Amino acid sequence: MLKINEKIIPYNDGIRVIDLVETYKPGADLFIVNGYPVSPDTILADNDICCLIKRGESPTAAEMESLLVARHTPGIHQAVKEAAVGIMGLGGLGTIVAGALARIGIGKLILADFDVVEPSNLNRQQYFIAQIGMRKTKALKENLLQMNPYIVIKTVDSRLTEESIPEIFRGVDVLAECFDDPVMKAAALRAVLTNLPGIGYVGASGLAGYGDNNAIRTQKIRESVYIIGDGTSAAGPGYGLMAPRVGIAAHHQANQILRILLGKA
Known part of the structure; x- marks a missing residue:
């Protein structure tokens, strides 16, 4: 299981951050996994929490709360x-x-x-x-x-x-x-x-x-x-x-x- 911008999706071995961008946040250029910025080539692990952000774009109300806490330590x-x-x-x-x-x-x-x-x-x-x-x-x-x-x-x-x-x-x-x-x-x-x-x-x-x-x-x-x-x-x-x-x-x-x-x- 992965959590991507508050959406739960199945986990697949070897999936990278960049593989999610086109489907879940086209144009994203800032990638945060488990509270820490990573490169787009980062391979994700099961149960990771990933936020995809497009700089300069105003998020929807539904997205905003999760993005405000994207840099927190997980579980906080x-x-x-x-x-x-x-x-x-x-x-x-x-x-x-x-x-x-x-x-x-x-x-x-x-x-x-x-x-x-x-x-x-x-x-x-x-x-x-x-x-x-x-x-x-x-x-x-x-x-x-x-x-x-x-x-x-x-x-x-x-x-x-x-x-x-x-x-x-x-x-x-x-x-x-x-x-x-x-x-x-x-x-x-x-x-x-x-x-x-x-x-x-x-x-x-x-x-x-x-x-x-x-x-x-x-x-x-x-x-x-x-x-x-x-x-x-x-x-x-x-x-x-x-x-x-x-x-x-x-x-x-x-x-x-x-x-x-x-x-x-």
């Missing part, structure tokens, strides 16, 4: 498509975490923030000048659906509290803590440990400035609870938050969320 998509992740805070960390999860095809995102986009956000947060003044929830949802229109997004336009967090995020598989405020970081962790036992939790602490890239670490502090950062570089006067280091930490968070969902944490 179905697992993440069935998952739900909550994101608390839609600033530098939250917007990047959300974007990474949207691009891997997460099934559902719950996005919570009470604020609006303002100019000083744009040095590290994934918004655009035209979105200044918009609710962050609305602006980010708009951006994420441009990346992947096949995910479900629920937005919560309110200031989170230790009491409201369990109610809003009950039922998610993993919760990402993306606050700037250390008081809210502590409150969120208390809320989860007390009221949401068993869910994955990925927080962040220590990512300001332009320090050593590799000082940003992922640490397991207890079962299902992980903290990302160097643990020391707090934002403050003379020590700002900037896109490169915030991005490193946020992608640590997103990858740790993926590992939890895949049972690899």
Whole structure:
């Protein structure tokens, strides 16, 4: 059996990628097998997954979802498509975490923030000048659906509290803590440990400035609870938050969320 652009066909010994092009995607000039680009002369194996792409051509709606995940490691998509992740805070960390999860095809995102986009956000947060003044929830949802229109997004336009967090995020598989405020970081962790036992939790602490890239670490502090950062570089006067280091930490968070969902944490 072979899977070619979401179609299941019989497998024949010695079949090459190029042998499929005329029937399944005339003019294709990009060939991906099991998540990796290959040459047209590549011989396929039984159970291979092959995507045939014609550069510059807009795919049909039916083709688009499979092509969005064509470069994923095989077996990943179905697992993440069935998952739900909550994101608390839609600033530098939250917007990047959300974007990474949207691009891997997460099934559902719950996005919570009470604020609006303002100019000083744009040095590290994934918004655009035209979105200044918009609710962050609305602006980010708009951006994420441009990346992947096949995910479900629920937005919560309110200031989170230790009491409201369990109610809003009950039922998610993993919760990402993306606050700037250390008081809210502590409150969120208390809320989860007390009221949401068993869910994955990925927080962040220590990512300001332009320090050593590799000082940003992922640490397991207890079962299902992980903290990302160097643990020391707090934002403050003379020590700002900037896109490169915030991005490193946020992608640590997103990858740790993926590992939890895949049972690899």
